[in-house]
Amino acid sequence: MEQEVIAGGLEKPRISDREAELRRLKEAMASHEPALLATARFLVRQEADARDLVQQTFETALRHLDELHDEHKLRAWLTTIAVRAAARRRYSVARFIHWASTDTSQARSAGMDDAAIALRAAVQRLPDRVRVAVLLHHMVGFSVQETAAAMRVTENTVKSELKTGLSRLRETMR
Protein backbone atom coordinates (compact mmCIF):
# COMPACT_ATOMS: atom_id res chain seq x y z
CA MET A 1 0.00 0.00 0.00
CA GLU A 2 2.08 2.86 -1.24
CA GLN A 3 -0.64 5.47 -1.16
CA GLU A 4 -3.72 5.83 0.94
CA VAL A 5 -6.48 8.38 1.26
CA ILE A 6 -7.10 9.82 4.67
CA ALA A 7 -10.13 11.76 5.99
CA GLY A 8 -10.93 14.86 4.03
CA GLY A 9 -9.67 13.45 0.79
CA LEU A 10 -6.10 14.52 1.49
CA GLU A 11 -3.53 12.19 0.14
CA LYS A 12 -0.55 11.19 2.18
CA PRO A 13 2.59 11.48 0.12
CA ARG A 14 3.85 8.23 -1.26
CA ILE A 15 6.32 6.46 0.98
CA SER A 16 8.79 6.51 -1.84
CA ASP A 17 8.29 10.29 -2.12
CA ARG A 18 8.91 10.71 1.59
CA GLU A 19 12.01 8.59 1.41
CA ALA A 20 13.27 10.56 -1.55
CA GLU A 21 12.58 13.79 0.31
CA LEU A 22 14.43 12.53 3.37
CA ARG A 23 17.33 11.34 1.29
CA ARG A 24 17.56 14.72 -0.40
CA LEU A 25 17.48 16.54 2.94
CA LYS A 26 20.14 14.26 4.35
CA GLU A 27 22.33 14.95 1.35
CA ALA A 28 21.79 18.66 1.87
CA MET A 29 22.70 18.28 5.54
CA ALA A 30 25.82 16.31 4.71
CA SER A 31 26.92 19.04 2.30
CA HIS A 32 27.02 21.46 5.25
CA GLU A 33 29.38 19.27 7.27
CA PRO A 34 32.54 21.26 6.41
CA ALA A 35 30.94 24.58 7.40
CA LEU A 36 29.54 23.05 10.58
CA LEU A 37 32.86 21.49 11.51
CA ALA A 38 34.62 24.79 10.86
CA THR A 39 32.09 26.54 13.11
CA ALA A 40 32.37 23.86 15.76
CA ARG A 41 36.14 24.27 15.87
CA PHE A 42 35.57 27.80 17.16
CA LEU A 43 32.81 26.77 19.53
CA VAL A 44 34.74 24.06 21.40
CA ARG A 45 38.42 23.82 22.02
CA GLN A 46 39.35 20.34 20.91
CA GLU A 47 39.06 18.67 17.54
CA ALA A 48 37.35 15.57 18.89
CA ASP A 49 34.83 17.74 20.72
CA ALA A 50 34.16 19.61 17.49
CA ARG A 51 33.41 16.36 15.68
CA ASP A 52 31.22 15.24 18.54
CA LEU A 53 29.37 18.51 18.40
CA VAL A 54 28.70 18.21 14.67
CA GLN A 55 27.54 14.64 15.14
CA GLN A 56 25.26 15.76 17.96
CA THR A 57 23.98 18.55 15.72
CA PHE A 58 23.07 16.10 12.97
CA GLU A 59 21.44 13.79 15.48
CA THR A 60 19.32 16.60 16.90
CA ALA A 61 18.50 17.87 13.42
CA LEU A 62 17.32 14.45 12.25
CA ARG A 63 15.07 14.15 15.27
CA HIS A 64 13.55 17.56 14.68
CA LEU A 65 13.51 17.61 10.92
CA ASP A 66 9.79 18.34 10.96
CA GLU A 67 10.57 21.67 12.63
CA LEU A 68 12.58 22.88 9.67
CA HIS A 69 10.19 25.31 8.00
CA ASP A 70 12.41 26.83 5.36
CA GLU A 71 14.83 24.50 3.69
CA HIS A 72 16.80 27.45 2.33
CA LYS A 73 17.76 28.18 5.91
CA LEU A 74 19.06 24.68 6.56
CA ARG A 75 22.61 25.81 7.19
CA ALA A 76 21.54 28.56 9.59
CA TRP A 77 19.26 26.08 11.35
CA LEU A 78 22.05 23.54 11.76
CA THR A 79 24.46 26.24 12.94
CA THR A 80 21.95 27.39 15.54
CA ILE A 81 21.55 23.83 16.80
CA ALA A 82 25.33 23.54 17.09
CA VAL A 83 25.65 26.85 18.95
CA ARG A 84 23.01 25.86 21.48
CA ALA A 85 24.43 22.37 21.91
CA ALA A 86 27.86 23.88 22.54
CA ALA A 87 26.39 26.23 25.13
CA ARG A 88 24.83 23.27 26.93
CA ARG A 89 28.14 21.40 26.85
CA ARG A 90 29.91 24.20 28.65
CA TYR A 91 27.72 23.52 31.63
CA SER A 92 27.99 19.76 31.48
CA VAL A 93 30.41 17.75 33.56
CA ALA A 94 34.06 17.88 32.64
CA ARG A 95 35.25 15.20 30.28
CA PHE A 96 37.19 12.48 32.01
CA ILE A 97 39.93 12.44 29.44
CA HIS A 98 42.53 15.16 29.41
CA TRP A 99 43.08 16.33 25.89
CA ALA A 100 46.43 17.59 24.77
CA SER A 101 45.99 20.62 22.57
CA THR A 102 47.20 20.29 19.01
CA ASP A 103 45.56 23.45 17.74
CA THR A 104 48.70 25.06 16.48
CA SER A 105 49.88 21.98 14.66
CA GLN A 106 46.47 21.55 13.08
CA ALA A 107 46.44 25.14 11.95
CA ARG A 108 49.91 24.83 10.51
CA SER A 109 48.98 21.66 8.75
CA ALA A 110 46.06 23.56 7.24
CA GLY A 111 48.56 25.85 5.60
CA MET A 112 47.77 28.87 7.76
CA ASP A 113 50.42 31.52 8.13
CA ASP A 114 51.52 33.04 11.42
CA ALA A 115 49.07 35.94 11.23
CA ALA A 116 46.13 33.60 10.66
CA ILE A 117 47.25 31.30 13.46
CA ALA A 118 47.58 34.28 15.81
CA LEU A 119 44.11 35.54 14.86
CA ARG A 120 42.66 32.07 15.32
CA ALA A 121 44.19 31.84 18.78
CA ALA A 122 42.94 35.33 19.61
CA VAL A 123 39.39 34.39 18.61
CA GLN A 124 39.58 31.25 20.70
CA ARG A 125 40.68 33.26 23.73
CA LEU A 126 37.62 35.51 23.57
CA PRO A 127 35.01 34.98 26.29
CA ASP A 128 32.38 32.45 25.23
CA ARG A 129 29.52 34.80 24.43
CA VAL A 130 31.72 37.32 22.68
CA ARG A 131 33.35 34.56 20.66
CA VAL A 132 30.01 33.12 19.56
CA ALA A 133 28.75 36.53 18.49
CA VAL A 134 31.92 37.26 16.51
CA LEU A 135 31.87 33.77 15.01
CA LEU A 136 28.26 33.88 13.88
CA HIS A 137 28.17 37.44 12.61
CA HIS A 138 31.62 38.23 11.29
CA MET A 139 32.76 34.75 10.30
CA VAL A 140 29.74 32.59 9.43
CA GLY A 141 27.80 35.55 8.04
CA PHE A 142 24.68 35.61 10.21
CA SER A 143 22.84 38.92 10.44
CA VAL A 144 22.70 40.58 13.85
CA GLN A 145 19.08 39.45 14.10
CA GLU A 146 19.94 35.84 13.28
CA THR A 147 22.86 35.91 15.70
CA ALA A 148 20.61 37.20 18.46
CA ALA A 149 18.04 34.50 17.75
CA ALA A 150 20.67 31.76 17.77
CA MET A 151 22.16 33.00 21.02
CA ARG A 152 18.76 33.75 22.56
CA VAL A 153 19.82 37.29 23.45
CA THR A 154 18.69 40.70 22.26
CA GLU A 155 20.11 42.37 19.18
CA ASN A 156 21.57 45.10 21.37
CA THR A 157 23.43 42.48 23.37
CA VAL A 158 24.85 41.05 20.16
CA LYS A 159 25.97 44.50 19.02
CA SER A 160 27.64 45.06 22.35
CA GLU A 161 29.41 41.66 22.24
CA LEU A 162 30.57 42.34 18.68
CA LYS A 163 32.02 45.69 19.70
CA THR A 164 33.80 44.09 22.62
CA GLY A 165 35.02 41.26 20.41
CA LEU A 166 36.57 43.45 17.72
CA SER A 167 38.10 45.69 20.35
CA ARG A 168 39.74 42.75 22.13
CA LEU A 169 40.95 41.24 18.90
CA ARG A 170 42.51 44.55 17.88
CA GLU A 171 44.30 44.75 21.20
CA THR A 172 45.56 41.18 20.97
CA MET A 173 46.69 41.50 17.39
CA ARG A 174 48.36 44.88 17.81
Add this chain to the structure above:
Amino acid sequence: MKEENWSDDAALVEALRSLYLAEVERAARRPQNLLARVNGQVRPRAPGWSLVGLVAAGIILALAAVSGQLGHGLAPIAGPKGGSSGSSSLATTRPSSPGESAPAFGPNVGGIPETGNGEPVLLGSAASVAFQNSTDDRPILVGGWLDGSQVYCAAFTSTWRWSTCYGYSLLSRPMTGVSQIGVARGLSDAPIDAVPEGSVLPTVLRVHTHDPNCPSGTRIDCAHLPVLDAIVWKGSVEPMPNPDSTRPASGISKPDAVARALQFARKDSTVSPTTVSAVDGPYLAVAPPGANIPGDQWVWAITVSGSFPAPDCAAFDPSTPPCLPNVATKLVVLDYATGSVVLAEAPAP
Protein backbone atom coordinates in the same frame (compact mmCIF):
# COMPACT_ATOMS: atom_id res chain seq x y z
CA MET B 1 47.03 36.05 5.27
CA LYS B 2 49.15 39.14 4.83
CA GLU B 3 49.98 41.51 7.68
CA GLU B 4 46.99 43.74 8.20
CA ASN B 5 46.26 47.01 9.79
CA TRP B 6 44.38 45.55 12.72
CA SER B 7 43.11 48.91 13.89
CA ASP B 8 40.89 48.96 10.82
CA ASP B 9 37.65 47.13 11.62
CA ALA B 10 36.96 46.32 7.97
CA ALA B 11 40.34 44.64 7.58
CA LEU B 12 39.86 42.72 10.80
CA VAL B 13 36.40 41.54 9.75
CA GLU B 14 37.76 40.50 6.38
CA ALA B 15 40.56 38.58 8.10
CA LEU B 16 38.01 36.85 10.33
CA ARG B 17 35.95 35.84 7.32
CA SER B 18 39.06 34.54 5.52
CA LEU B 19 40.02 32.59 8.60
CA TYR B 20 36.60 30.95 8.70
CA LEU B 21 36.64 30.12 4.99
CA ALA B 22 40.08 28.55 5.42
CA GLU B 23 38.63 26.38 8.19
CA VAL B 24 35.71 25.36 5.96
CA GLU B 25 38.14 24.48 3.20
CA ARG B 26 40.23 22.44 5.64
CA ALA B 27 37.13 20.60 6.81
CA ALA B 28 36.05 19.97 3.23
CA ARG B 29 39.43 18.43 2.40
CA ARG B 30 38.93 15.76 5.04
CA PRO B 31 35.24 14.85 5.14
CA GLN B 32 34.34 13.01 8.33
CA ASN B 33 30.97 11.63 7.18
CA LEU B 34 29.55 12.53 10.57
CA LEU B 35 25.96 12.38 9.33
CA ALA B 36 26.44 8.82 8.13
CA ARG B 37 27.49 7.83 11.63
CA VAL B 38 24.32 9.29 13.08
CA ASN B 39 22.08 7.85 10.39
CA GLY B 40 22.01 4.35 11.75
CA GLN B 41 21.05 5.49 15.22
CA VAL B 42 18.26 7.95 14.59
CA ARG B 43 15.20 7.41 12.51
CA PRO B 44 14.35 10.90 11.35
CA ARG B 45 10.95 12.45 11.52
CA ALA B 46 10.31 13.64 8.02
CA PRO B 47 8.78 17.03 7.32
CA GLY B 48 5.01 16.83 7.19
CA TRP B 49 4.86 13.64 9.18
CA SER B 50 4.14 15.08 12.58
CA LEU B 51 0.39 14.69 12.79
CA VAL B 52 0.12 11.42 10.91
CA GLY B 53 3.12 10.08 12.82
CA LEU B 54 1.64 11.12 16.13
CA VAL B 55 -1.68 9.43 15.47
CA ALA B 56 0.04 6.31 14.15
CA ALA B 57 2.42 6.23 17.10
CA GLY B 58 -0.51 6.52 19.50
CA ILE B 59 -2.26 3.57 17.93
CA ILE B 60 0.95 1.58 17.84
CA LEU B 61 1.76 2.33 21.46
CA ALA B 62 -1.72 1.30 22.49
CA LEU B 63 -1.35 -1.96 20.59
CA ALA B 64 2.10 -2.47 22.06
CA ALA B 65 0.79 -1.95 25.55
CA VAL B 66 -1.66 -4.76 24.94
CA SER B 67 0.61 -7.17 23.14
CA GLY B 68 4.00 -6.15 24.60
CA GLN B 69 5.59 -6.62 21.21
CA LEU B 70 7.39 -3.43 20.35
CA GLY B 71 10.99 -2.70 21.03
CA HIS B 72 12.94 0.14 22.46
CA GLY B 73 12.35 3.59 21.07
CA LEU B 74 8.60 3.20 21.06
CA ALA B 75 7.55 1.62 24.27
CA PRO B 76 9.23 0.07 27.26
CA ILE B 77 9.29 -3.65 27.05
CA ALA B 78 7.50 -5.73 29.53
CA GLY B 79 9.54 -8.54 31.00
CA PRO B 80 12.97 -8.77 32.53
CA LYS B 81 14.46 -5.36 32.99
CA GLY B 82 17.95 -6.64 33.15
CA GLY B 83 18.98 -3.80 35.36
CA SER B 84 19.42 -5.37 38.70
CA SER B 85 20.12 -9.01 38.21
CA GLY B 86 23.38 -9.88 39.83
CA SER B 87 25.85 -12.19 38.29
CA SER B 88 26.38 -13.44 34.81
CA SER B 89 24.40 -16.42 33.83
CA LEU B 90 24.82 -19.06 31.20
CA ALA B 91 21.83 -19.70 29.00
CA THR B 92 19.58 -17.60 31.17
CA THR B 93 17.07 -17.51 28.36
CA ARG B 94 14.80 -20.38 27.60
CA PRO B 95 15.70 -22.52 24.63
CA SER B 96 13.59 -21.34 21.74
CA SER B 97 11.71 -24.56 21.20
CA PRO B 98 10.50 -27.28 23.55
CA GLY B 99 12.92 -30.13 23.88
CA GLU B 100 15.87 -28.06 22.80
CA SER B 101 18.66 -28.28 25.34
CA ALA B 102 20.40 -25.23 26.67
CA PRO B 103 23.59 -24.57 24.74
CA ALA B 104 26.94 -25.05 26.43
CA PHE B 105 29.07 -21.96 26.31
CA GLY B 106 32.82 -21.77 25.96
CA PRO B 107 35.11 -19.59 28.03
CA ASN B 108 33.91 -16.12 28.70
CA VAL B 109 36.56 -13.78 27.33
CA GLY B 110 36.13 -10.04 27.57
CA GLY B 111 32.59 -10.41 28.87
CA ILE B 112 31.10 -12.53 26.06
CA PRO B 113 31.43 -16.32 25.67
CA GLU B 114 33.70 -17.26 22.80
CA THR B 115 31.62 -20.24 21.74
CA GLY B 116 28.18 -21.72 22.20
CA ASN B 117 27.67 -25.46 21.59
CA GLY B 118 31.04 -25.41 19.89
CA GLU B 119 29.96 -22.72 17.43
CA PRO B 120 31.85 -19.42 17.49
CA VAL B 121 30.11 -16.36 18.90
CA LEU B 122 30.79 -13.63 16.37
CA LEU B 123 31.18 -9.98 17.29
CA GLY B 124 31.20 -6.78 15.26
CA SER B 125 32.72 -6.99 11.82
CA ALA B 126 33.12 -10.79 12.03
CA ALA B 127 29.34 -11.09 12.39
CA SER B 128 28.76 -8.66 9.51
CA VAL B 129 31.00 -10.73 7.27
CA ALA B 130 29.15 -13.91 8.27
CA PHE B 131 25.79 -12.32 7.37
CA GLN B 132 27.07 -11.16 4.02
CA ASN B 133 28.60 -14.56 3.23
CA SER B 134 25.58 -16.57 4.34
CA THR B 135 23.81 -18.58 1.66
CA ASP B 136 20.95 -20.08 3.70
CA ASP B 137 19.12 -19.68 6.99
CA ARG B 138 21.58 -21.65 9.11
CA PRO B 139 21.86 -20.25 12.65
CA ILE B 140 24.65 -17.85 13.51
CA LEU B 141 25.61 -16.86 17.04
CA VAL B 142 26.24 -13.17 17.40
CA GLY B 143 27.38 -11.47 20.56
CA GLY B 144 27.69 -7.91 21.73
CA TRP B 145 26.57 -5.39 24.28
CA LEU B 146 23.13 -3.83 24.48
CA ASP B 147 23.44 -0.29 25.77
CA GLY B 148 21.09 2.26 27.21
CA SER B 149 21.15 4.78 24.38
CA GLN B 150 17.75 5.70 23.08
CA VAL B 151 16.80 4.73 19.55
CA TYR B 152 14.01 6.55 17.76
CA CYS B 153 12.02 4.74 15.14
CA ALA B 154 9.00 6.99 14.81
CA ALA B 155 8.35 6.21 11.16
CA PHE B 156 6.38 3.06 11.70
CA THR B 157 5.69 0.80 8.74
CA SER B 158 4.16 -2.60 8.22
CA THR B 159 7.67 -4.01 7.83
CA TRP B 160 8.89 -2.93 11.26
CA ARG B 161 9.67 -6.51 12.24
CA TRP B 162 12.30 -6.54 9.49
CA SER B 163 13.82 -3.24 10.47
CA THR B 164 16.89 -3.41 12.69
CA CYS B 165 15.79 -0.11 14.22
CA TYR B 166 13.04 -1.97 16.04
CA GLY B 167 15.29 -4.88 16.86
CA TYR B 168 18.54 -5.44 18.70
CA SER B 169 21.56 -3.25 18.38
CA LEU B 170 24.69 -4.91 19.74
CA LEU B 171 27.85 -2.91 20.33
CA SER B 172 31.00 -4.69 19.22
CA ARG B 173 32.73 -3.53 22.42
CA PRO B 174 31.26 -2.21 25.66
CA MET B 175 31.65 1.45 24.79
CA THR B 176 29.95 4.04 22.65
CA GLY B 177 31.33 5.06 19.29
CA VAL B 178 32.11 1.54 18.14
CA SER B 179 30.42 -0.41 15.39
CA GLN B 180 27.04 -1.97 16.07
CA ILE B 181 25.30 -5.03 14.73
CA GLY B 182 21.59 -4.60 14.07
CA VAL B 183 19.34 -7.64 14.33
CA ALA B 184 15.70 -7.55 13.24
CA ARG B 185 13.06 -9.06 15.50
CA GLY B 186 11.36 -11.03 12.76
CA LEU B 187 8.42 -12.98 14.12
CA SER B 188 10.02 -13.34 17.54
CA ASP B 189 8.19 -11.78 20.44
CA ALA B 190 11.13 -12.03 22.80
CA PRO B 191 11.34 -8.80 24.78
CA ILE B 192 14.32 -6.54 24.39
CA ASP B 193 15.98 -5.76 27.68
CA ALA B 194 15.83 -2.19 28.82
CA VAL B 195 19.34 -1.17 29.82
CA PRO B 196 19.87 1.99 31.87
CA GLU B 197 21.74 4.77 30.14
CA GLY B 198 25.48 4.49 30.74
CA SER B 199 25.24 0.74 31.23
CA VAL B 200 25.71 -2.28 29.01
CA LEU B 201 24.31 -5.79 28.96
CA PRO B 202 26.45 -8.48 27.29
CA THR B 203 24.20 -10.65 25.16
CA VAL B 204 24.45 -13.52 22.70
CA LEU B 205 21.72 -14.01 20.10
CA ARG B 206 21.06 -16.84 17.74
CA VAL B 207 20.09 -15.34 14.40
CA HIS B 208 19.59 -16.41 10.83
CA THR B 209 19.52 -14.75 7.45
CA HIS B 210 17.38 -15.66 4.40
CA ASP B 211 14.26 -15.51 6.57
CA PRO B 212 11.35 -17.00 4.59
CA ASN B 213 8.89 -14.53 6.12
CA CYS B 214 10.91 -11.46 5.28
CA PRO B 215 8.79 -9.42 2.84
CA SER B 216 10.09 -9.61 -0.68
CA GLY B 217 9.64 -6.76 -3.11
CA THR B 218 10.82 -4.23 -0.56
CA ARG B 219 14.13 -2.55 -0.10
CA ILE B 220 14.99 -4.94 2.69
CA ASP B 221 17.97 -7.14 1.94
CA CYS B 222 16.28 -10.29 3.19
CA ALA B 223 19.15 -12.52 2.10
CA HIS B 224 21.60 -10.91 4.49
CA LEU B 225 19.38 -9.35 7.13
CA PRO B 226 20.07 -10.99 10.50
CA VAL B 227 16.79 -12.01 12.11
CA LEU B 228 16.43 -13.10 15.72
CA ASP B 229 15.84 -16.76 16.59
CA ALA B 230 16.43 -16.55 20.31
CA ILE B 231 18.37 -14.84 23.04
CA VAL B 232 20.71 -17.61 24.06
CA TRP B 233 22.87 -15.96 26.70
CA LYS B 234 22.81 -12.86 28.81
CA GLY B 235 25.30 -11.50 31.29
CA SER B 236 24.39 -8.88 33.84
CA VAL B 237 23.92 -5.18 33.42
CA GLU B 238 27.13 -3.34 34.22
CA PRO B 239 28.20 0.27 34.05
CA MET B 240 29.85 1.08 30.75
CA PRO B 241 33.55 0.80 31.54
CA ASN B 242 35.54 3.98 31.80
CA PRO B 243 38.01 3.99 28.88
CA ASP B 244 40.80 4.31 31.44
CA SER B 245 40.11 0.72 32.40
CA THR B 246 41.40 -0.45 29.03
CA ARG B 247 44.89 0.93 29.67
CA PRO B 248 47.26 -2.07 29.57
CA ALA B 249 49.11 -2.82 32.78
CA SER B 250 52.38 -2.15 31.01
CA GLY B 251 53.33 -0.36 27.86
CA ILE B 252 56.02 1.64 26.17
CA SER B 253 57.09 4.88 27.82
CA LYS B 254 56.49 8.29 26.30
CA PRO B 255 60.18 8.81 25.32
CA ASP B 256 60.20 5.37 23.72
CA ALA B 257 56.95 6.10 21.87
CA VAL B 258 58.28 9.43 20.62
CA ALA B 259 61.54 7.83 19.49
CA ARG B 260 59.66 5.13 17.57
CA ALA B 261 57.35 7.67 15.96
CA LEU B 262 60.26 9.86 14.87
CA GLN B 263 62.08 6.85 13.48
CA PHE B 264 58.96 5.91 11.51
CA ALA B 265 58.37 9.47 10.28
CA ARG B 266 61.99 9.87 9.20
CA LYS B 267 61.40 7.31 6.44
CA ASP B 268 59.46 9.67 4.21
CA SER B 269 60.23 13.11 5.57
CA THR B 270 62.61 15.19 3.52
CA VAL B 271 63.69 17.06 6.65
CA SER B 272 64.45 15.73 10.11
CA PRO B 273 61.07 15.35 11.88
CA THR B 274 60.40 16.82 15.32
CA THR B 275 57.72 16.08 17.88
CA VAL B 276 54.71 18.37 18.16
CA SER B 277 52.67 16.45 20.70
CA ALA B 278 52.45 13.01 22.27
CA VAL B 279 49.42 11.77 24.12
CA ASP B 280 48.21 8.34 25.14
CA GLY B 281 44.63 7.17 25.51
CA PRO B 282 41.89 5.02 24.00
CA TYR B 283 42.18 5.19 20.21
CA LEU B 284 38.94 7.06 19.63
CA ALA B 285 39.88 9.64 22.24
CA VAL B 286 43.21 10.58 20.70
CA ALA B 287 43.04 9.71 17.02
CA PRO B 288 40.57 10.21 14.18
CA PRO B 289 37.73 7.75 13.71
CA GLY B 290 37.31 5.80 10.52
CA ALA B 291 40.22 3.40 10.83
CA ASN B 292 39.51 -0.23 11.57
CA ILE B 293 40.97 0.03 15.06
CA PRO B 294 38.97 -0.70 18.22
CA GLY B 295 37.96 2.57 19.84
CA ASP B 296 39.15 1.48 23.26
CA GLN B 297 42.53 0.11 22.16
CA TRP B 298 45.10 2.05 24.18
CA VAL B 299 47.51 3.88 21.91
CA TRP B 300 50.13 6.58 21.76
CA ALA B 301 49.15 9.34 19.29
CA ILE B 302 52.20 11.31 18.28
CA THR B 303 52.08 14.28 15.98
CA VAL B 304 55.37 15.10 14.32
CA SER B 305 56.35 17.93 12.03
CA GLY B 306 58.51 17.51 8.98
CA SER B 307 57.93 17.51 5.25
CA PHE B 308 55.86 14.56 4.09
CA PRO B 309 54.44 13.62 0.70
CA ALA B 310 50.81 14.68 0.43
CA PRO B 311 48.37 11.75 0.55
CA ASP B 312 47.38 11.94 -3.11
CA CYS B 313 50.98 11.61 -4.20
CA ALA B 314 51.65 8.43 -2.34
CA ALA B 315 50.40 6.18 -5.11
CA PHE B 316 52.11 8.08 -7.90
CA ASP B 317 55.53 9.20 -8.87
CA PRO B 318 55.94 12.39 -6.81
CA SER B 319 57.88 13.97 -9.64
CA THR B 320 54.89 13.71 -11.97
CA PRO B 321 52.50 16.63 -11.74
CA PRO B 322 49.83 17.28 -10.64
CA CYS B 323 50.84 16.69 -7.08
CA LEU B 324 50.06 18.61 -3.95
CA PRO B 325 52.95 20.18 -2.08
CA ASN B 326 54.39 18.30 0.84
CA VAL B 327 52.52 18.53 4.11
CA ALA B 328 54.09 19.64 7.36
CA THR B 329 52.65 17.21 9.91
CA LYS B 330 52.07 13.55 10.40
CA LEU B 331 50.14 11.62 13.01
CA VAL B 332 51.74 8.35 14.06
CA VAL B 333 49.63 6.07 16.23
CA LEU B 334 51.40 3.31 18.14
CA ASP B 335 49.95 0.43 20.07
CA TYR B 336 50.51 1.28 23.73
CA ALA B 337 51.47 -2.24 24.74
CA THR B 338 53.73 -3.25 21.87
CA GLY B 339 54.86 0.02 20.32
CA SER B 340 53.98 -1.15 16.83
CA VAL B 341 52.64 1.43 14.38
CA VAL B 342 48.90 0.96 13.88
CA LEU B 343 48.17 4.09 11.85
CA ALA B 344 50.02 6.94 10.18
CA GLU B 345 48.39 9.92 8.54
CA ALA B 346 49.77 13.01 6.85
CA PRO B 347 48.78 15.72 7.36
CA ALA B 348 47.88 15.10 10.99
CA PRO B 349 44.14 15.64 11.44
